[in-house]
Amino acid sequence: MASHYTVADLVADFLPQIGVSTVFGIVSVHNIPMLDAIGQRNALRYVMARGEMGGAHMADAYARVSGHLGVVFTSTGPGMANAIPGLVEARFAGSPVLHITGQTATKHVDRDVGTVHDVPGQTAMLAAACKAAFRVRSANEAFGVLVRAAAAALSAPRGPVSVEIPIDLQRATITRPAGLDALVLPIAAPLPPNAAELDAAAEILAGAKRPMLWLGNGAKQARDEALRLMGLGFGAVSSWNGRGTIPEDHPMSLGGLHGNGSPRVQEFYGSVDAMLVVGSRLRGHETGDFSMKLPATLIHADCDATANGRTYPNSLFVHGDAALVMAGIADRLAGRASVEPGYAADFAAMKARARAEYLATLGPYAGFPEAIRAALPRDGVWVRDITIANSTWGNRVFPLYDPRNSVYPVGAAIGPGLALGIGASVAAQGRKTIAMCGDGGFSLGMCELFTVAQEKPDLVTMVMNDGGYGVIRHIQDAVADGRQFGHDLLTPELQGLASLAGLPYFKVSSAETVGDVLAQALAVKGPAVVEVDMRAIGAVPPYAPYATMGKHAERARQ
Numbered sequence: 001m002a003s004h005y006t007v008a009d010l011v012a013d014f015l016p017q018i019g020v021s022t023v024f025g026i027v028s029v030h031n032i033p034m035l036d037a038i039g040q041r042n043a044l045r046y047v048m049a050r051g052e053m054g055g056a057h058m059a060d061a062y063a064r065v066s067g068h069l070g071v072v073f074t075s076t077g078p079g080m081a082n083a084i085p086g087l088v089e090a091r092f093a094g095s096p097v098l099h100i101t102g103q104t105a106t107k108h109v110d111r112d113v114g115t116v117h118d119v120p121g122q123t124a125m126l127a128a129a130c131k132a133a134f135r136v137r138s139a140n141e142a143f144g145v146l147v148r149a150a151a152a153a154l155s156a157p158r159g160p161v162s163v164e165i166p167i168d169l170q171r172a173t174i175t176r177p178a179g180l181d182a183l184v185l186p187i188a189a190p191l192p193p194n195a196a197e198l199d200a201a202a203e204i205l206a207g208a209k210r211p212m213l214w215l216g217n218g219a220k221q222a223r224d225e226a227l228r229l230m231g232l233g234f235g236a237v238s239s240w241n242g243r244g245t246i247p248e249d250h251p252m253s254l255g256g257l258h259g260n261g262s263p264r265v266q267e268f269y270g271s272v273d274a275m276l277v278v279g280s281r282l283r284g285h286e287t288g289d290f291s292m293k294l295p296a297t298l299i300h301a302d303c304d305a306t307a308n309g310r311t312y313p314n315s316l317f318v319h320g321d322a323a324l325v326m327a328g329i330a331d332r333l334a335g336r337a338s339v340e341p342g343y344a345a346d347f348a349a350m351k352a353r354a355r356a357e358y359l360a361t362l363g364p365y366a367g368f369p370e371a372i373r374a375a376l377p378r379d380g381v382w383v384r385d386i387t388i389a390n391s392t393w394g395n396r397v398f399p400l401y402d403p404r405n406s407v408y409p410v411g412a413a414i415g416p417g418l419a420l421g422i423g424a425s426v427a428a429q430g431r432k433t434i435a436m437c438g439d440g441g442f443s444l445g446m447c448e449l450f451t452v453a454q455e456k457p458d459l460v461t462m463v464m465n466d467g468g469y470g471v472i473r474h475i476q477d478a479v480a481d482g483r484q485f486g487h488d489l490l491t492p493e494l495q496g497l498a499s500l501a502g503l504p505y506f507k508v509s510s511a512e513t514v515g516d517v518l519a520q521a522l523a524v525k526g527p528a529v530v531e532v533d534m535r536a537i538g539a540v541p542p543y544a545p546y547a548t549m550g551k552h553a554e555r556a557r558q
Contacts, residue, residue, distance in 0.1 A: 007142045008033035008170045010177065011100065014146050016043045017183050020071055022062060022426055023047070024055040028075030030102025030117060033170040035073060047426060047455055050447040052079050054419035056086020057445075060095045060160075061407045061423030065381060067221075069096050069153060070423065076102040076164070077117030080126070085413065087129045090160040092411035093241060094217045096153040097160035099126070103135065105168040123164060131159030139172035147185065155188035156303045156321065157218065191303045193320025193328055201276070201299050201318055201325075202332035208274035209340040210235075212295070214258070217241040217410075218279020218302060218322045220403040225326035229276070232330065233339030235347045237265075239280045241410050244400040251348050256396045257358060259292050261543065264354040269295050271346075276301065276329070279322040282311040285412060301325040355397060362393055364511045364538040369398040371515030372434070375522060380432040381424045383407040385417025387438030388470040392543040394436060414469075415444030418461060422448060425457035432458050432522050439465040439491050446497070449529075453501040456526045460518065463494055466534035474542040498529040508532040 011034045015023065022045040027035050038044050049055030052074045063070030070090075074083045080101045090097040103109060104118045112120045119125070126133035132152050136142045145163060153161040205211055213236040215226060223245055230236055230253075236246050237254040248255035259265040269275075272295040279302060284290055290311060300307065301318040308317040318325050359366045368389070376382065378401055384390040386409050400406045407424045409416050421435025442463050452459060469487045476484045498505035504524050508517045514532065521528040534540070 004173045005176045007139050007172050008037040010142055012037035012041050018150055018185055020069055023071040024049055024058045025073030026052055028079050030076040030167050031073050050451055052082035053085050054445055054448040056083040057416040057419035058423030059097050060090040061420040062427040063095045063097055064407050065404050065424045065427035069098055071098045074101045077119045084129050087160045089409055089411050094158045096158040098150055098153050099162040101164055103164040103166040106166045126162040130162050133162040135164040136169055139169050139174045143177040151185045151187050190321035190324055193318050193325045197318040198328040200316055202329050205274055206336040210272050210343050212272045212275045214275055214277040214280055215242045215245045216280020219245050222323035222326055225323045228330040229326055232333055232337040240395045243406050244403040247401040248399045254351055260286055260288055262354050262358055268350045358397055361541055363541050365540055368514055369393050372518055373399050375515045375518040376434055377432055381405045381428050383421040383424050384436040385441035386412050386414050387441055387464050388540050389464045392540055414441045417441050418445045418448050421459050422451055425459040430458055434460045434462055436462045439463055440469045440489055443491055449501050452527045459527045460521045460530055462530045464532045464534055494531045504528040506530045509536045511537050
């Protein structure tokens with residue numbers, strides 16, 4: 001190790017000190033000092049991605065499954081730009097990711113003089129994609145910038161944060177910070193809600209006969225508090241990014257079947273006299289661009305004040321941490337709740353019928369959620385891309401039991417599935433992980449299959465192969481009078497590709513065998529590839545909202 005101490009050495013010491021054990025990235029000219037310092041210490045696992053986009057997605061999924069910071073290193077300029085899609089997705093997901101990138105030498109920064117990889121305005125690009133972006137402007141401020149950046153990523157509402165360190169400053173000699181060894185990140189404390197707002201919420205909910213919770217990403221760490229309210233008679237439903245907060249085999253949880261695509265659930269909302277929405281944006285993607293009717297009495301709780309009225313109007317907004325809000329309301333409702341005696345039975349009957357009715361729309365894939373759930377251990381991790389299989393059943397009716405075991409592209413981008421699966425499986429530390437990708441999404445990131453081959457995580461990559469962009473076909477049927485363009489896709493023969501990567505390969509050619517084949521793949525120590533031949537099994541029916549629109553288009557063509 002070098003006799004003098006540099007900013008690069010500081011980066012390598014800082015990350016383990018704050019609890020980081022794994023980092024992702026690609027080595028390049030503008031991050032060599034930092035990665036060299038990491039390599040010399042051998043205190044961090046370094047997962048070498050094949051592309052910066054994949055590396056950023058890996059860090060994102062690692063953060064979601066581990067509950068801690070995901071870290072990705074990129075070069076400056078084009079390497080930084082390649083990571084932007086992964087940082088955007090981490091921001092959608094509220095995922096604490098620390099992106100450390102290089103920068104041209106300080107004497108050239110922002111001068112547009114054509115130094116290698118120089119992108120004038122790089123900081124602005126990162127600031128637009130991330131929760132925050134910082135540049136280290138002198139060697140002595142590097143420690144403070146790193147502390148501030150990591151704390152910002154981990155403070156609610158969580159999100160990705162970027163730090164640029166110019167290449168000359170990475171090599172600059174500094175005194176090792178005296179505060180490094182005793183460092184505790186100044187993560188913002190949970191925001192206590194206003195007592196008057198809690199009183200008002202409890203007053204409304206005390207009179208509710210049929211109350212419900214809607215749990216979002218912000219409630220993921222508040223399971224116990226949510227269960228206290230459910231113990232008082234509340235039903236629950238989750239946004240797709242809040243799934244597993246309540247185990248979805250709980251009789252009073254609808255899980256991700258929150259109404260979009262389920263008329264029976266929407267009908268039931270009409271009988272709900274108060275809904276407490278906790279830590280959810282009530283996103284347009286999940287509510288049919290806000291066309292889904294929610295209960296008239298809506299109490300919205302969030303640590304972000306700008307969530308107030310942003311999507312749905314509310315009867316009351318409570319500004320505060322999810323756990324503190326639900327605990328405060330539960331305290332005030334003790335002995336006052338007035339839920340009607342038949343509500344639980346009505347809820348259970350509705351849940352059973354809504355699930356059965358929804359599964360009946362899936363054609364030959366109706367049995368997939370139960371079969372795959374039976375094959376995947378209860379603590380296994382369920383990762384999926386935005387493939388039609390996820391849009392129809394993966395997000396909605398595949399049972400989940402823990403929020404850290406659920407990873408999907410919240411921004412609805414196609415292509416992150418394999419990289420998300422790698423990051424999730426590394427964080428899972430031996431627990432089995434399935435990454436369900438469509439053949440189209442798999443094509444966008446298939447180079448990362450060789451990261452799988454190198455790292456050997458316990459990951460089953462399940463490729464739903466329908467020979468093209470199935471989702472796009474349905475949308476074109478609905479909105480382009482059935483004219484299909486740009487949807488057919490030539491992909492590698494997957495058995496040959498798996499063989500090239502040295503990975504075991506399995507194939508599902510009938511709906512009845514999916515559970516058995518996946519069980520065989522999951523029994524493999526390390527990674528495996530499973531191809532689901534959708535052309536042999538049959539097409540997935542269109543998903544909401546395109547199912548109804550597609551029928552109209554078909555009638556018009558007739």
